[in-house]
Amino acid sequence: MRRQAEVFTAPSDQAARMLIGWTLTMDGVGGRIVETEAYHFEDPASHSFAGPTARNGVMFGPPGVVYVYRSYGIHWCMNLVCGPQPGSAVLLRAIEPTVGIDLMIVRRGVDDLRRLCSGPGRLCEALSVTRKQNGLRVDEAPFALEPGPATEVVVGPRIGISKAVDVPWRFGEAGSRFVSKPFPR
Secondary structure, X not given: XXXXXXXXXXXXXXXXXXXXXXXXXXXXXXXEXXXXXXEOXXXXXXXXXXXOOOOOHHHHOOOOEEEEEEEOOOEEEEEEEEOOOOOXXXXXXXXXXXXXXXXXXXXXXXXXXXXXXXXXXXXXXXXXXXXXXXXXXXXXXXXXXXXXXXXXXXXXXXXXXXXXXXXXXXXXXXXOOOXXXXXXX
16 A cells, blocks of 8 residues: 555656555545646646746645635635645545534535545545645644555546646546546446
């Protein structure tokens, strides 16, 4: 089984693949990671591409911290900073809810398990992740990140970006019904 240090120091595309099947919780609420996307400092779709700013500064900090940002002024999105060089992160796109499901249902206002955490905004709302968690370590409270069993991973293009749209840096658990969108066959 892979260790956290291995994931945190791996290039983002490798870390994104490795995280599939791991369990992430915040304050005891969460589940198995089933979908991720990789972003690298040389990637024009990455927030870090133009260099450090007040918004993305966490991406240039130590690996293993959480980078949280607001998407379109509406949804929070959570990334795990990783890589051998600053400026890379893995966007957590979806988890399969396993613990704290009743609280997730209250927070999200939906009871369809597939819709609770299928998408980065839904995931953050279900786990109650906001800008307050920006810069916290994912391997310390209130978070917990634990390795999971190896699983078959599918790969495809990232979602909702306008640059580097064909880069196959979206990763998901094969056959999972909890991913945000189906992967191309």
